[in-house]
Amino acid sequence: MFTVLPRLRKATLSLAALAAASLLAACDPVTTAGLGGASSNTGGPAIQAGAPVPVALLVPKSDSGAGPVAASLENAARLAMQDLDGVEIDLRVYDTAGQAAQASAVAQKAVDDGAKIILGPLFSEAANAAGAAVADEGVNVLSFSNTTAIAGGNVFILGPTFANTADRLMAHARKTGKKSIVIIYSNDVPGQFGKIAIEQAATVNGIQVVSSEAYELSIEGVTATAKRAAAAVTSGAADTIFITTEAANAAMPILLDQLPANGVTPGQIQLAGLTRFDVRPDLFANPGLQGVWFGVPDRSRQEAFNQRYTAAYGASPHPLAGLAFDGISAIGLLAKKGNSDALTGKSLTSASFTGTGGVFRLLKNGTNQRALAIASIQNNQMVILDPAPSSLSGAGF
Template identity: 65%
Template sequence: MFAVLSPLRKVLRPAAGVATALLLAACDPTGMPGLGGSPADSGGPKIDPKKPIQVALLVPVSDAQAGAVAKSLEQAARLAVQELSGAEIILKTYDTAGAPSTAAAQAQRAVDEGAKIILGPLRADAVNEAGRAVADEGVNVLGFSNNPSIAGGNVFILGPTFNNTANRLMKHARSQGKKSVVIVYSDDVPGQFGRSAIELAASANGIRVVSAEGYTLTVEGVTATAKAAAAAVRSGEADSIFITTDATNAAMPMLLNQLPSNGIAPNQVQYVGLTRFDVRPDLFSLPGATGVWFALPDQAQQEGFNARFSAAYGATPHPLAGIAYDGISAIGALAKQGRGDALTGKALTRSTGFSGTGGVFRLKADGTNERALSVATIKDNQMVILDSAPKAFSGAGF
């Protein structure tokens, strides 16, 4: 979920739209400071909800590597505008060219031209700079990144986070009687973020972390870590093993073969994945894939959005497109209530949340988000839903 590409991945990783989407969304310098403060207190311009609301969409239209993503995001946002009832939004697109400095300039330009809230940009560094540029204007930014390190002040992130996924899976694990876990993570930026998310989720759900075993993105590194993780499971009597590795990464099939071959088969320990396995059906038959748990959005909601998008544009939406739709939906839902404070941090973080393309979601006081997720597994080479995504924030999955 972060833009770090090793030689192993460059050579061996199969193409996958979801992985590409998340890499583009993240591209995240980990040391980047957030804007600080609580978004719930971040203010925001007062509006007349009876009048059209001007929303600025910041996307990298002219970025050769992200232009296709930008197009799909804009199409999804415009579809959301068309489907709104009880509120009117004027959406204007600004090209960031994929550059943080341009994103900052375009954010300021958008506000100068009347924008009351900003949707985007795509990458975390651009989101951060856009937020800084308009912080003194009292304008909030709903960025497409999934990196929680940039959230805060007037910046909210809409991308699905490791923390949200890890917590959903750890809650499910606890409900199934699991008490201890070994973490296997790639020793790079995304792996370290994933490890941290799992450790926090384990602590919050009363699950003991027996060991965290990192690997370098080489064949030798993965092999050595598979052996160390298996030994840690046995010595610490762990009942589950949580893998941060992206399912599209070439390390994943190696782990799903080597962990069982080192004496920890799925019928002995519960395998859990931080990323979606359904994007790699070719993994389903591997020894470690049977019975693995992973999380994903409400599929009925997702398929409904995909169908409407395809009907409108004659194409399949990019995996990130729904995030732009969700941002417009949230703004529209608040304006529909006739709220003059619809674009303030207090309104945006309402506890009941919003209906999104993958189920319900809400923006949190720290600028991150919480999304409803289902827990799925692999059985007889097919994906099976074990625990459906909650339909509201009072549901059992939260």
């Protein structure tokens, strides 16, 4: 059980904190680099070596739409606890109902109950509110969100980001001799953030962005954009097209038809996607998709987790369940070192961890870096061109 540490409960957040929460909240698919808040604090509450580690899990249990996700996250967290050697996690689960106000309240209650770190919430607004509620007490929040706009201070995000994927793909492009790109993106918030992530990754990797082509979601809009992008690459100005569009988006089949129709020949012009194409095996036979690059987690680790979860609970895990497993694994690894400062911001950003999709680490700005493999579609099936690395180079700061 948590050790109850009596303290005066904060009645309200300041107007400034409420304003910040409103401005930073974003829908979870929105990700890009450089939008996080201040660098993560280096502090955090002390833990007692050898004693159970009080961890609060915040999930939307009573949210009718997200309840199944919450259950899968809790199951995965408990599965990870079974792997911890020499570390005991005292896990308590709190229901956010998917609401920011309730997330704020239960985050405060969890800390009042003795929690030394918070795992969750799921949604960005709830995670932002939870972090704000306990920031003055130095408790860190490992959110399941991938919204970089809320990252920073005492809030870390565990979800995969556009920036991480873009950088991995761009590094692969540079390694294979690519020099210039055209970006195709949807003219909406996720598309614009994806475009920014690609542009920043191109700059870091010394690759030129020839043009960025936006489309409105209509047959005419997507067709016109495909034609403009094709003109840029067929003229010789660029050798690669990066697309931000989700594989499940209605625009994707149109792009895959219209790009080849306008002279973008697979094998001559490289196509790269910021999102995963393995979620759409029905597109594998599309000629326009042949040879495409995209990033995926370590398949062997992902499959091992899925099989173990299914054996334990009789059903497949939700795609986000692995984030809870990763969070508990990271907490356990740090606590095992026996240091009282194991859960401070400094400790959280000083180590690499091995999760359900491979190696990952938390960065000082509150975002994360995950090792990804470069995958492609060849002969109507997914193949791995460049395996996920087993370690991450450079410092996590």
